[in-house]
Structure formats: structure tokens, C-alpha cells
Amino acid sequence: MLTVEKLTKVFPGGIVALKDVSFAVSKGEFMAVIGLSGSGKSTLLRCVNRLITPTSGRIIWDDTDITKARGPELRRIRRRIGMIFQQFNLVKQSSVSTNVLSGRLGYVSPWSSLLGYFPSEDRVRARRALEQVGIPEKIHERADTLSGGQQQRVAIARALMQKPQLILADEPVASLDPVLAHAILQYLEQLNREQGITVLCSLHFLDLVHRYATQVVGLKAGELVFQGRPKELTRERFREVYGEEAEMATLGKPLD
Amino acid sequence: MNPRKQHLLIGLIALIIPGAGHLIQQNFQRGLAVLISIPLLIGLACWQETPLVFAGAATVWLWSAWDAWRASVGRPTKTTIVPFLAGTIAVYIVALAATDIQPARLISGFPSIRPILSALTSPDILAYPTQDKIGTAPILVPCVEPLPRPDVQGSRQTILLPSASCAAVDDTVRITGLGFFPNFEGEMWWRNPIGDLQRLTKDGRPQIFKTNEKGEFSATIKIPLAVPISALPVPGQTQTHQIEARQHKAYGQLQPTETLRLVVTKMGETLALAFLATVLAAIFAIPIGFLAARNLMGAGKITLAVYYAVRAVLNIIRSIETLIWAIIFGVWVGLGPFAGTLALLFHSVAALGKLYSEAVESVDPRPIEAVRATGANQLQVIVFGVIPQIVPTFLSFTLYRWDINVRMATVIGLVCDAGIGFLVIQWIRLGSYNAMATSIIAITLVIAVLDYVSSVLRRHILTGVNFGKVKTFRQYAFRIIGVFVFAGLFLWSWNVADIRIDYLVRDAGNGLRLARELLTPEILTRPTELRSISAEIRTPRQSCPADEVMKTDEGPGIRLSSTCSNVGEPLTISGEKLPPDTRVYIRWQFPDGGELRVKENCCDTDADGRVSLETRVHSLADSEKHDGRPTRISIQWPEAVGGFQLSEAIKKTLDLALITLLMALIATTLGSLIAIPVSFLAARNIVGTGPLGSVLYYAVRTVFNLWRSIEPMILALIFATWVGLGPFAGVLALTLNNIPNLGKLFSEAIEEIDMGQVEALTATGANRLQVIRFAVIPQLIPKFTAFILYQWDINIRMSTVIGFVGGGGIGHQWRVWVQLNQYAAAAVATWAIVAMVWIMDYVSSRMRSRLV
Numbered sequence A: 001m002l003t004v005e006k007l008t009k010v011f012p013g014g015i016v017a018l019k020d021v022s023f024a025v026s027k028g029e030f031m032a033v034i035g036l037s038g039s040g041k042s043t044l045l046r047c048v049n050r051l052i053t054p055t056s057g058r059i060i061w062d063d064t065d066i067t068k069a070r071g072p073e074l075r076r077i078r079r080r081i082g083m084i085f086q087q088f089n090l091v092k093q094s095s096v097s098t099n100v101l102s103g104r105l106g107y108v109s110p111w112s113s114l115l116g117y118f119p120s121e122d123r124v125r126a127r128r129a130l131e132q133v134g135i136p137e138k139i140h141e142r143a144d145t146l147s148g149g150q151q152q153r154v155a156i157a158r159a160l161m162q163k164p165q166l167i168l169a170d171e172p173v174a175s176l177d178p179v180l181a182h183a184i185l186q187y188l189e190q191l192n193r194e195q196g197i198t199v200l201c202s203l204h205f206l207d208l209v210h211r212y213a214t215q216v217v218g219l220k221a222g223e224l225v226f227q228g229r230p231k232e233l234t235r236e237r238f239r240e241v242y243g244e245e246a247e248m249a250t251l252g253k254p255l256d
Numbered sequence B: 001m002n003p004r005k006q007h008l009l010i011g012l013i014a015l016i017i018p019g020a021g022h023l024i025q026q027n028f029q030r031g032l033a034v035l036i037s038i039p040l041l042i043g044l045a046c047w048q049e050t051p052l053v054f055a056g057a058a059t060v061w062l063w064s065a066w067d068a069w070r071a072s073v074g075r076p077t078k079t080t081i082v083p084f085l086a087g088t089i090a091v092y093i094v095a096l097a098a099t100d101i102q103p104a105r106l107i108s109g110f111p112s113i114r115p116i117l118s119a120l121t122s123p124d125i126l127a128y129p130t131q132d133k134i135g136t137a138p139i140l141v142p143c144v145e146p147l148p149r150p151d152v153q154g155s156r157q158t159i160l161l162p163s164a165s166c167a168a169v170d171d172t173v174r175i176t177g178l179g180f181f182p183n184f185e186g187e188m189w190w191r192n193p194i195g196d197l198q199r200l201t202k203d204g205r206p207q208i209f210k211t212n213e214k215g216e217f218s219a220t221i222k223i224p225l226a227v228p229i230s231a232l233p234v235p236g237q238t239q240t241h242q243i244e245a246r247q248h249k250a251y252g253q254l255q256p257t258e259t260l261r262l263v264v265t266k267m268g269e270t271l272a273l274a275f276l277a278t279v280l281a282a283i284f285a286i287p288i289g290f291l292a293a294r295n296l297m298g299a300g301k302i303t304l305a306v307y308y309a310v311r312a313v314l315n316i317i318r319s320i321e322t323l324i325w326a327i328i329f330g331v332w333v334g335l336g337p338f339a340g341t342l343a344l345l346f347h348s349v350a351a352l353g354k355l356y357s358e359a360v361e362s363v364d365p366r367p368i369e370a371v372r373a374t375g376a377n378q379l380q381v382i383v384f385g386v387i388p389q390i391v392p393t394f395l396s397f398t399l400y401r402w403d404i405n406v407r408m409a410t411v412i413g414l415v416c417d418a419g420i421g422f423l424v425i426q427w428i429r430l431g432s433y434n435a436m437a438t439s440i441i442a443i444t445l446v447i448a449v450l451d452y453v454s455s456v457l458r459r460h461i462l463t464g465v466n467f468g469k470v471k472t473f474r475q476y477a478f479r480i481i482g483v484f485v486f487a488g489l490f491l492w493s494w495n496v497a498d499i500r501i502d503y504l505v506r507d508a509g510n511g512l513r514l515a516r517e518l519l520t521p522e523i524l525t526r527p528t529e530l531r532s533i534s535a536e537i538r539t540p541r542q543s544c545p546a547d548e549v550m551k552t553d554e555g556p557g558i559r560l561s562s563t564c565s566n567v568g569e570p571l572t573i574s575g576e577k578l579p580p581d582t583r584v585y586i587r588w589q590f591p592d593g594g595e596l597r598v599k600e601n602c603c604d605t606d607a608d609g610r611v612s613l614e615t616r617v618h619s620l621a622d623s624e625k626h627d628g629r630p631t632r633i634s635i636q637w638p639e640a641v642g643g644f645q646l647s648e649a650i651k652k653t654l655d656l657a658l659i660t661l662l663m664a665l666i667a668t669t670l671g672s673l674i675a676i677p678v679s680f681l682a683a684r685n686i687v688g689t690g691p692l693g694s695v696l697y698y699a700v701r702t703v704f705n706l707w708r709s710i711e712p713m714i715l716a717l718i719f720a721t722w723v724g725l726g727p728f729a730g731v732l733a734l735t736l737n738n739i740p741n742l743g744k745l746f747s748e749a750i751e752e753i754d755m756g757q758v759e760a761l762t763a764t765g766a767n768r769l770q771v772i773r774f775a776v777i778p779q780l781i782p783k784f785t786a787f788i789l790y791q792w793d794i795n796i797r798m799s800t801v802i803g804f805v806g807g808g809g810i811g812h813q814w815r816v817w818v819q820l821n822q823y824a825a826a827a828v829a830t831w832a833i834v835a836m837v838w839i840m841d842y843v844s845s846r847m848r849s850r851l852v
């Protein structure tokens, strides 16, 4: 259970990215976060694993207050939360295996990891994770020699290495073509269904929301304007979230 | 006022005050351009006394009045081609005059360069071992009375007899040799009192003698000026020189020559210097790179201040060429490999620091965030997220710097005794052109090879490094061997480069003084007059009146420990009530009219204006008889009179800085004019893939690549011999260096032409010329201009040092000032160089970023 209470983030310079956002996600949900560009989706996801420290409010995850965690405790929380990014965020100059293995950094002994040493069961697990996402043969390649879809799969493998109980996915498919988008989201769905991992995923395509999500929150200028089941997201509610410009777009088309 | 009159009035105002006509009409762009360019052109015309330039200025002026009038009646001229051309032509006329371009000298100076050029085709690599016969004979220069007889020397077999035992410079002496190899040629050499050898020449060529069948010869030689004017003996004294006749008879098998051995040794030293400097610079530059990275330092006020300070210092250090640093460090720790290494290191730290900081600034924050999100700690984030991103770029920049350092190290010897450049400059002085040719060829080859190696390695590193890839056993083994080889090379280089860190401390005083003087440029000076106070001393002692022997002379402010003494006895000269902290001179005026000025290190007054010097009683020659007549001893010091004026150093520096800029301008222009047509021959898409095209393509490319490897400093050295010292030699060297560099860049730009545009225009039915005019040239002009600006920027940097080897410009004067210990003047030139390089760097990069 992840509970967000009155979460507010004000960036230096006075930009209010989140304003009093409160909602709850129960374990095993696939929650989509929607909203216009700049509405605060990334900020919200980054607050959950504290890449951004919120200005006020609380995030409680299984009785732990994430907003209060610091140092080693924070890192222990982070290692149970996998994150997937729009630009994949692989270290381009490192091999695929190193990128995948870096998902274990929160678990292994810090000092030996600095020398590039990982326990052999981690290496086995890395290979298995790559098999799971369908690209075991790329293990020794340099990360930037892979195509976009392959890179995103490496990123998922990296997240899998963390044995996450929660996955944050910030527009994971915005840089991919529609077929690949489905492939990636199907992985997430599979993880969500089979392993009961909670998924928090920001999306821009409404048909994807309907197809994969079990819960939806909508943000508008940092405020929560919608929470409910995907099928409750009617045209009217949808216009509330996306504003008047939404008239221009029809359901299932990209909205910005 | 009626409008017609108003228009005429505007024209009239524009005629009286240049630019005013436009300014009134609020056309600030044209107005300011005219307002600035007219005085500038007139100034340039007066500077080089070129009347034609006045015509240029007048053209611009008249045009501006006409244009102002046209604008006021509502029909401004559209194109500014007339004043632009007039101004440009005027600037080039001034530039040609200032840089002393005289193509005729290429022809008239050719005889002096011919031996060098022909030597380049016959380098001194392999030779037969020789049996030598060398005869020497001492000779006194000049003759003095009474004549001391130098003893005739000579080994038992070979004897050399001059017709006179003394002679003056330019006299001819007949020499006879006995006991040489019969029927064989030999060379005549001259050795000065400190042992420097030089070849005797006749009609501009090395003098050769030939023995008869008995092994005898006779020849006439002309006494050369073998010591610097400043080291000539004072009148009444003489110096012992040696004439040497040498025969070398070959026998046996071909062997590597001594020259080749020296070249290889010194090349090793060169590479060691470059290697060591690069490795050390990389180590020092890493922390600096982080301090100079805006994305790391931009957050806080203090860190931002540090960032700006580090950037400024890096920029200043970078804008002073390595060769200048070499001379500065030479003054500090003494010329030699250590000074050379320090100079390379210093400049490299600044250059690498800047490059590294750019690498740090271009680090992608997103992967770092991703690693942090996995729960990694700070160190893990750095090792897994940051280091893989920066290491390949760092390595590539370091290799690039290594390449540059090898180039620099080959020429650093031209100014300090380190590396192979030192051989070049020595051999050119000795006239050993074949040996010099060997070293120049070696330098060129090594640079060409390293250029290639470093570019291949760099390409590999940027795309091929794969962090964390599982390695095979062989790869591990290679890595370990690599580490050992690296360590070995490092230790060897450390040794060869003669690193003496203790010298930095030992000579710290030297360095501090230098730093202080270089930081206080002499901008304003007051004219000085020499003031002096004096006292008298009599020699020898027995000729003094009895009562004077023990008396001390109490002059106004000067005191001698004795007023009557013998030559050579200790004497204390002290002065008081002198200006404090001033350098003073001691002047001896002897009874027979001779005089001596002594400037020793002691002779600075203290804060109370006192000075004291322990010396001995001087005389000009032991033979001199003073007979009790007084020798006058004065303490002299310069005293400022009158008001402050711009110093001589400033005037000279301004003059030379302008010449330097214009040298770079002319060289860039000439280089581009030649490179543009040639570059089309080196462009694959122009010459095609046919057999003729391929031959042309590879031929031009190869020539470019080899030619690029000839250092401009070496070219300058050669041209200084060819057309004489001065800016013309520098311009020629830079031009020749620019042709292949620009040619390569241009041809690459031509190869990148977008054929789509060409196709599109051809499809409209345009003919070939129209296609070139409308589809090709518009693509090329911005790129070419950017390259030309970039080259001009480089040329300005190079022309600040090209004067060290006779290429004119500000470098020559800078070095002269340093050699004369006039550091305050050298400081002016140094700061002028910094400012010049800085401004041009800024202007050129601004203009380039607007172009592309």
C-alpha cells in the first residue's frame, strides 16, 4: 500500500509542481498517471523514490515514511523500487551486463562493487533477466550500440535485478514506436500480474491507459483532478484533466 | 529650412564628421562603422606611411557622405561593397607593408638556402667509419703589443702552421698543413676560446682544402667573428682561438652515423618529455577539470567564484604559448629538459583542464539518476554513473594532447636545451646541414606517425571502450603487461627528462622575482638621468704621500675603505643617502682614460639608501702603470626626472602586436587562397573514383598529411635563412603550414556537400555553373569561413612565438627583453599576447558559432 498525503513540491524559483496531492495505491495495482506536459507527473514519480525531496506532505509505503528516510535507510527503500525512464537512462559507455548488474548496487557490498566485482548468483540473475526481456545475446555489447527498444528492455532488466515491489515508469514508451510500446507495457503488465509488483506509470496515450491500467490519477498544473478506474475516465473527466485543448484530440490519439 | 537644404546639410555634416550623417538619421550601424573605420584607416596609414591607404580612407569617407545624403532623400544605397572593398584593400596594403612582404627576396636569398635544401635530399643516416687527421693551430685575435707567442701545437703526424700568430677579424692568414692524408680533401674549422666550433666558409660555402701527394696543403683563411660582440676582448687584450684542419677518410662497412645516434637519442628525450608532461598534466588536470565545470560549481556563490577564478587562470595560461613558458621556466630553473617538461606540463594542465571541464559539463545526468534510483550510494553512483561517461572523453582528450605535446617537444629545443629541436638549432648554427636535415626528417616522420596513431586510438576509445565487459584471460594478461610497460615508460621518461623538483625550491627566489616582474608590466615610465657621487683612490701604495695611506675618503655619500692601495687588494665601497631600493652601478675611471662599469648583484641600495660592496681594486690591464695617479670610483644611479610617459616597451609592444596580427592575417589569406583550389583535388566526390581521380586524391592527401607534420617553427627557421630574419619569414612559414591544414579541412567540407541540393537544382534545368553557384557555394561558404577564422586564431598564437627563430612579430622582441633581464618590458609584451590571443579567440569563436 502506497499512500500519498498532501504532497507539495515547490521548486527553487517558485514553480509549484505539485500542490496538495493525495491518493492511495493498493498493492498489485497498475496505476497510470496522466496529465499535460508540465503537470507534474515526473515530479510525482521522482518524489516516490526521493530523487526529488518534496517540500511538504508525506508518502507512506508499507508503514515506512519515505519522506523522512535518509542515508542508508533511503537507499534500502530505493533498492526495492525499480525505475524506468523515457530516455532509458543507460550508461552508454558501459556494457549491457554492467548496466543490468548496477540494479544490484543497493544489495551488494559497496566496496567490492566499486572494483567491478559482483557475486556469481547476481551474474546468473543478470543473464536470466536479459533472457526474460528477450535479448540475452546482447549481454557483452556496449549499451549505445542497441536500438531504442532493446535499450528500454535493458532498463527493465536493470529494474528487475532490484527484485522490486514497486516499479515507477516515467513515460516508458514515449520514445518508442507503437508496436514496441505494447511489448514493453506487456512486460510491465506481466510483472504486475504474475509477481504482484505495484506499477506507477505515467502515460500519454489514452488507449494505452485503457488497455493496461487498473487505476488512473490525473494531474493538472500540479493538482490532482482525477482518481478512479480507467473506465470512469469519460470524455468529460478527460476534458477536466487535459483542459480545453483536449477537444482537438480524440480518444486514443496523443494529446500533446 | 527647406528639405533640399536639409539634405545637403546632412551630406555636409557627414563630410565634416565621418559617420555623423548616418548617426543623425539614426542609422547607428553604418554610422558607427564609418566613425570607427575612418580614424582606424588613417591611423594605419600614418603608422606604415602608406599614402595609398589615405585614398582608401577618403573613399570610405566620401562614400559615407554620399550615402548619408542619399539616405536623407530616401534612397539609401543597398550595397556597401564600395567602402568595404576600399577598407579591405587598405588594410591589406598596410599589412603587406608592415609584414615586409618582398617576394623578390625568395629569389635573391635562394643561394643561402640551397645547401639546406640539397641537404634535405641527402640526410646523414649511414656512413662509412672514418680515420681522421686533425691539425690544430692557435691564433690570437686580435693582435696586441707586446705579442705573447702562442705555442705551436699539433700531433706528431699532422702539423698546421699559420703565417701569423695573430690577426684581426676579417684579416686573411695563410696556413700550411703537413702530415695529412695525401691527395685527399679536408675541411677547415674554427674553434673559439670557449670551444664552440664553426665551419670556415669561403664565398658562402664551406671551405675545402686538398692535399698534394706528400700530404701537404696550403690555404688562405679569413678570420671569422667567432664570439658575440659583447664577448670581444677589451682594447689591449686578445683571445686565443684555434684553426682546425680536418680530414675524414672512410673505410670498412656502412654504419649508422653519429648524427643518427644523436637524433635517435634526442628523439627519445623528446618523446619522453611529451609522455611525462602529458601523464602528469592529466593527473593535475583532473581535479581542475571538475573545479572548472559549470554544472558542478554553478550552484553556490563561493563555488561559482572558484569556477570563474579557475577558468580565468586556465585561459591566461593557455593563451601563452608553450615555447614562451619554456623560456620563462628556463629563467627559473635553468634551460634544459626540466624547464621544457615544466613548460609542456604547465600549458597542458591548462589546456586539459579546460577540455576535461567540458567533458564533465557534457555528462548526461539521466543515467546518473537511474543509478541513484537503484539504491546505490554516492560512491557507487560516481563509479557506475559518472566515470564510464567521462573516462573515454578524458582519455581521448589526453591522447590528443599527447599528440600536440610531441609536436611541441620537438620544437621546444629551439629555445631551451631539450629534445631534438636543440640539435636542429645547433646544427644550423654549425652549418652541418646534412645532420640538420636528418633531424628535420626524423621530426616530420615521427609527427606524421604519431598523428596517425593518436587519431586511430582516439576513434577507438570514443566508440570502443566498453566498461564492465567480461574479459578473457588474454585480455587480462595484455592489461597487466600494459600497466608494466606504462610504469616502465614513466620511470624512464622521468629519468630522461631530468626532473629536479628540488630546483623549483632551490631557485624559488628566481621564480618569485620573475613572477613579480612579469605581473608588473612597465606601462608608464619617467625619463631618467644618471646621477653619480665619486671618490678617488691612488695606486700603487708606495707612490702615495705617507699621510694618505691610512686615510679613508669621505666623499658626499661615498666612502672607500682606503684611498691608497695596490691593484688587486680588497676594497670596500660603501654609499649612503642614496635613493632607497635602487639598483646602482659602480664606475671606474682609470688615469689613462679607460673605464669600467660594474653591475653586480649586490648593488641594490637598502631601505635606508645604503649600499656596500666588497671588491678588489680594479685596473684595466696588469701592465697599466698608474704611478700614483688617482682612479675615480663613482656610484651611479638613474634618477627619474620629469613626468610619466608611456613606456618605450608599450610603444614597441603595440607596434609589434599589430604586426603580429597582420602577419597572421596575411598568412591566413595566402594560405586560404592556395588551399581552396587544391582542396577540390583532395575531395573524393569531386575527383571521382576513376584511376586518375584516385591517384590524384591519394597523392594530394598524402602530401597534405606529410606536409602538415612539418612544424611551422622549423619552417620559420628555414625561411629565416632564406629571406632573412623578419615578419616575411614568419608569414611564409605560417602560409606554408596553413595550406595543408586548411586544405584538409576544406576537402572534408567539400566531401560533406549535400548532393540532394545539387540534384534538386539540376532537376530545375540549371546548368553546371548555376548548380555550383546556387547549390554548392552556399553550402561551402559558411564552413570555409569558419575554418579560416579558426586558422587565423591559431596563426595568431603561432605568430607570437615564431619570432623566436627569426620569424618576426612580438616573439622576437619578447625574447630579447627576457635575455636582457628587462622583465618589466617583457611583462608588457606578455600581457599584450594574452590580450591579443584572448580577444581573437573570443571574436573568432563568436563569429564561428554564428556561422555554423
Ligand SMILES: Nc1ncnc2c1ncn2[C@@H]1O[C@H](COP(=O)(O)OP(=O)(O)OP(=O)(O)O)[C@@H](O)[C@H]1O
Pocket (backbone or CB within 6 Å): A011, A012, A013, A015, A016, A017, A035, A036, A037, A038, A039, A040, A041, A042, A043, A044
Ligand atoms: N529540477 C527542476 N527545477 C525547477 N523546476 C522544475 C524542475 N523539474 C521540473 N520542474 C517544473 O515543474 C513542473 C512539472 O514538471 P514535470 O517534469 O513533473 O512535468 P511532467 O508532467 O513530467 O511533464 P512532461 O510530460 O513534459 O514530462 C514544470 O513546470 C517544470 O518546469
Ligand SMILES: [Mg+2]
Pocket (backbone or CB within 6 Å): A041, A042, A043, A170
Ligand atoms: Mg515528465
